[in-house]
Amino acid sequence: MGDYKPQEIEAKWQKRWEEHRVFETEAELGGTAEVEKSKPAPSKPEDAAPGEKKAQAPGAKTAPGAPGGKTKKPKYYVLEMLPYPSGTMHMGHMRNYTIGDVVARVKRMRGFNVLHPMGWDAFGLPAENAAIKNKTHPRTWTNNNIAEFQRTLRRFGFSYDWRREISTCEPEYYRWNQWFFLRMLERGIAYKKKSRVNWCPKCCTVLANEQVVNGGYCWRHEDTRVEAREIEQWFLKTTAYSEQLLEDLKQLEGGWPDRVIAMQRNWIGKSIGVKVWFEVASQESTAEGGQPKSEGKNLEDPGAKAAPGASKEKIEIFTTRIDTIYGASAIVLAPTHPLVGRLIAGTPGQAAAEKKLVEMKVSSVKTEDIATAEKDGFFTGRYAVNPFNGEKVPIWVGNFVLLEYGTGAIMAVPAHDERDFEFAVKFGLPVPVVVSKEKSFSAEGSEKEHRGHGEEKKTQAPGAKPAPGAPGGGNPSAQAEVPVPQRPFTEYGVSVNSGLYSGLKSEDAIERMASDAEAEGFGKKETIFRLRDWGISRQRYWGTPIPVIYCAKDGMVPVPDKDLPVLLPANPLLTGEGESPLATDPEFVNVKCPNCGGPARRESDTMDTFVDSSWYFYRYCDPRNDHAPFDPAKAAYWFPIDQYIGGITHAILHLLYSRFWCKVMRDLGLVAHSEPIARLFTQGMVQKGGVAMSKSRGNVVGAEEMADKYGADTGRLYTLFAAPPEKDLEWSEESIEGAWRFLNRVYRMVEKHWEKATAEEKREDNAESAEFAERKLQGPGAKAAPGAPTQKERELLRKAHQTLRRVTQDFEGRWHFNSAIAQIMELVNAIYAAEPLEDGVRPAVQKEVLELVTLMLAPMTPHLAEELWEMLGHKDGLWTVAWPAINEELAKEDEVEIPVQVNGKVRGRVTMPPGAAQDEVVKRATADAGVAGHLAGKTVRKVIFVQDKLLNIVVS
Template identity: 45%
Template sequence: MGEVYKPEEIEIKWQRIWEEKGVFRVKEDPDKPKYYVLEMFPYPSGRIHMGHVRNYTIGDVIARYKKMRGFNVLHPMGWDAFGLPAENAALKHGVHPADWTYDNIDYMRRQLRRLGFSYDWSREFATCDHEYYRHEQRFFIEMLERGLAYRKKTLVNWCPSCHTVLANEQVEDGACWRCGTEVVQREMEGWFFRITAYAEELLRDLEKLQGKWPEKVLVMQRNWIGKSEGAEIEFEVDGLPEKITVFTTRPDTLYGVTFVSLSPEHPLAERLAERAGIKEELLAFREKARRARREIEEGLAEKEGLFLEAYAIHPLTGEKVPIYAANFVLMEYGTGAVMAVPAHDQRDFEFARKYGLPIKVVINPEDAELDPETMEAAYEEPGVMVNSGPFTGLPSEEGKRAIVEHLEKIGVGRKKVSYRLRDWGVSRQRYWGCPIPVVYCERCGVVPEKLENLPVKLPLNAQIDEAGRSPLPKLESFLKTECPRCGGPARRETDTFDTFVESSWYFARFACPDAKEPLVSEKVHYWLPVDQYIGGIEHAILHLLYARFFTKVLRDLGYLHLDEPFEKLLTQGMVIKEPYKCPRHGWLYPEEVSESGTCLKEGCGERVIVGRPEKMSKSKCNVVDPDEMIKRYGADTVRLFMLFAAPPERDLEWSDQGIEGAFRFLKRLYHLVSEWSEKIREVEPYSGDGNDLPSELKALRRKTHQTIRKVTQDLEERLHFNTAIAAIMELVNHLEDTLKKASPEAPGFYEVLKETLRAIVLLLSPMTPHICEELWEKLGEKGLVAETEWPEWSEEVAREEEITVVVQVNGKVRDQLRVPAGTPEERVRELALSSSKVKRHLEGKTIRKVVFVPGRLINFVAN
């Protein structure tokens, strides 16, 4: 029996050697091309899960491969340590968030080290370290000076469970992105980043990412930014000096306006209601709309309105049209006011029908005439303008331009570009976050902290109450301070930053994590942008949009030199597994289910229901513990299975049989190399022209060079790790078959064997680095695999001696030819036409066309 494969022993050995030799520590080297690969850093939630393992394994393969290709590779790791996840978990376990966070970091770091990832751990930081967030506070103050940060009172999304404000992007289907509690609307003061100042650039620069980022992500960002081109139009209010400004993408329908809708939150709505003596009705209507916000945004709520007993003056006809507060008009979109054209907007159509308001057709289809009395739905398509004064008869697209020009000429409107994107609310009413570095002084107002006084440290002696409310507003040692401007008494801001602020610039800090200044120009200039960024599709809007915005801000503040932070983006799929459910005991862990599919809990014996594979979650018990898998099979096996089971962008279905298969393959390879290592340790790999080799060894060399080519292309061009691994497995199978047939006495036997085994180890090393280092040593090679050059292939050696060419007649296969590789078309045609099978199908027909695909097929088109 051969040598036993002991993964734990081997893996710990090589992890120690990598650490001692500082193999993955890097610094700037202008003589080498750089490559920066980064996986989205984790929340220190307690333990890594299989999704983490997949994400980080993908990044590690890329980092190791690029290092072997001669790149100076930066591959760092840190911790996204502030925010609600850590705070809520700490509350649940009755410990301080700082203790919870740092204990988790220690545990998760050990887990990541055990998996053998090639991180430069000297660059590690946690975003809750004050030496990190002091620079973030500086950025905020500089943004404040430039008007890119500001404070205002506004209607916000409030999570009653988390006791904090949420940005629009953090509300998913009307609920808190973190805890799932239904979000309510509140009016509060808070701090905002003026991301809208970069809306056009954020949209335009998506073109730079075309073909480098998944199209789905680009579409999601375009939609979120939501550029609309149209017009702003002013409606006077009858009897008042105020004007209502509306934004519309359909100025061609202006003559069809029969009423104006205001958001219940619109300041004018309250003034009009007060004038009409219906303020209480408006407030009740507003509150009802707030409660139904989720259904309204999803288009599920019934459209309701309140007549404000006031009229707007149509800017072109002078006609008076009623003003309504409408529950479907949202204050934060557009201007909070809408010109209602029931004939040509379905929402307005339904509202008009409900409240008996006029419907006026001003756009007809080219081949029909609409009757407002019999219309069953709004006509929203382009057409020909009617009932539109001097613009009647114009095509509607032309009418848009003509009407806007006329509005500008008479001073009641203008061409306008609008965006769905809203400014980023960054105030959070929670404790575990970066303090916002401003104070409130009765004499000076809002005053930023002096740069030399940074960081404003989060007091770690504060205790959160059981409900999760922040202790900062009541912590006098933090709250009371001196005004940086006048020296008088002042109070500190007690809101903290949204945790997405920390993750919006961390990738740049990895270039210079120990620097006293925020970012060191020559270091960030060398390393940025990130060449390959890897993370989940769930961050397509939140994190990625904010990181792009922050990069542009830091560029304009003079810290960065680039427009976009991430050159390429890979969004990996989830790790999924089928859940098991017992009718009596509910969700079961896999070990609680018998091989025959019955519940093992308390001797139950009930037949277990097996669900469809879905994302692993503790709530459904369909989780697989990475520590357990590493203990049973070793890190290399876990890595190999995660890479082999599916392409990286697809969901990966966990399979116990699959990980067993990966383990068997590594054991096979280990035994194979161990069996032959003593005989080939001192042998040099084959380097001849191959003429002296028997056919079996020639074929093995050809397969070896073909595999090097295939794996290189899969990693370099497509990141298809699964097909790369499959190719290596095929080569191992081919080698084992050759060893059964070829004689060790044959010329070149040991040299070709050494060449093949050496190639297998090198090709597999980015995926399973520990076993490959061990096998490299067994083969008698010097140095580390991690520091060895990637193997090259010879096209001459890889070329097939004979290939199969498919012969078709009118697209149907009629024969196959074996011909020498590179055979010209004329010879292939001659051989094909001499085939009796082909002759039979061409008999009595005339060949009209010949399609020839070199190396693959020839097709005769005949009739």
């Protein structure tokens, strides 16, 4: 007799699991041993490499990957997101891995060949920064952290196949990043371009757009504003897959949380519209006084004719609402638009415009302001011609137009766009209405066929003075036939004041006008995406070197496959400032050209670490392959991932890049599928004091300290019980005490009965142990104890099997681990309530009930469950036992209590055998005094009867 000592129990079973290689996958393909034969992960300074120590454990079962041992089990791939080994493991990690581990263990008990691997997202800035600070090597820092993190993971008994461990900073891994890069380079998916980039002065490196958060701050340093710089960068053409990335989201519906799909869709940002070219009117024409020409779609501008030598600039705009083009009262260019300089050259206001432009360019860098900034802009002094009606519209520059999106130029339609309306109000541009909500109005408006007079309908924005560029200003007789809108009307309606198109519904107008624009040669239907290409260049040391060489003679030359991997130099000079550390290392940089053998220079950028995590889950299928990233046959067996589990923080970046990578691999012929992850689960955060745990807030609870205090099983149980897994979890010391008490209560319960139960049972049946396990696999039919069961036995067995039914459901379907635990607690309470068990419950039944409790707890508190299983007299580990089958016969109720309602209020209860017919229930119910009282003197209108559930008598 002793107490529950989690530390002892946990160490004992972890050792045994390892000896018996319990968590290793079975061979997915016939033939060779899969993982063992290959080399262990190299260059781990202290930690013994995985795969070594279990070579010949005494009493080990046949190696799962033994030759010819192809498994017949169905596969199941469950994966938690690759951790960055930042040192200590906190409760957020712990919760993530606990959920995954329960799933993995349940699936194993249900007869699946489970792949449940773990590895390290080992490249990245913190290692480099720590190395600079502590004057160590990033590899040393990283590997120390990995060792620490791994020790903690093992302490929690997570059921990983450690043979498959990978670390992305090892050349054996990152050489395949380089290999993929070269394949992408061959296909034009990887390319280099000069671009304005986000520069974090703290990281001293370039950030991806996605890494810029909160409107202009570094995602790592939320207090540091990102600056803009122009640098040559490597990009991966994610935009080549925009349409597929969007389209294939449909495949994920049902398997992924709706909000993640929504966020991805939002991020990709598809817009269907039209590009339209507006010709720029010559300056002479502008000087003429700007009387617009009204020859319909003949675009020849008189000014342009008058000066045939003048170049005809065209401004390309993009719009999703071409139906509003008759309401365009300006063209607005981004301040950084390349045409701006040429347009203002030679205009009277050139000097002022240039000054203004500089101001706007500076302020637009401060992205923080953009969201809240007031609309700003200026008139260039030039006009463009609306190709639909030949009308001249002023060309403006506006701070709200982004060069990066669309064409960097828009047509401003104030009457039908919020943003344009705001701009027009501020600068006094006209607000011509060209879409009406009502049909009758449109008929009226479309009567004037001479489009050239469209401007007569234009009205000044309320309270605004005519702007210099407002054509309405040149027409003093303009009068408001159409009321000045107070708000822009942005919905679809019916076109008005739109020439030939007046009277059309917006949908039809868009279609017709787009087609006409194409036919006339001044427009093109176009779909644009918000998604940008993925900038992967980083000017840092601790990442994958980009395998490219620059030769004075041959230009850019890819590193040949045979020369991979391009290794990181062993001893970099890390300062954290200035140029990339690789660029200043002559041994790394100076290289012979692979083509001509002449002197050349190596690329010194390294890759974004999101590259590492975009395909790592394929490597787990074949982690030691040294001639390919993985064997396609193995990936075909394991993929797609059946269940991926991680934080919502990766809803966009990591998952989008992973989806992109998969499609590239598909096009390379490596995989046949288009989506790598069939099901995604995003667990909630662990909070303390209502906020996420973080070092800066100082509210972190370490996994290690919790294991010290209560043991791993209590920690696991607590995180599962305290909240449903998708919701945030508020850390509570009191609640964890509750979990601890419960496990002690279970332990005491089993301890009290095991000795007697097993001893007596041996007399009855000394082959019980083996047979029990066998029976579990065969399904229902608890071994009938000789003689008729007692009432107490029936009740206990019923409760046990009912619990099993609910717990099975909670594990399989909804992942309501908290209510599964609540059910088991109820069962344990029922067993306590039935004490003394000796009184009326035979040992075999005692044992059956206790075994069910143990088996149901096994996925959640595996160490304790193993210990209890052993206490209950089993020689073979619990890991050999299948999930128990529900015995519906035993679970069935003898009688049910049916609430009886009168007019929907419970007025009594009757106890009936299950399946009792309505007549009988009504008969019994009306005999009930409480019910009868409410029926007296009333007429029964209706009787609602739900078998075994409820009776409702409606009276009046």
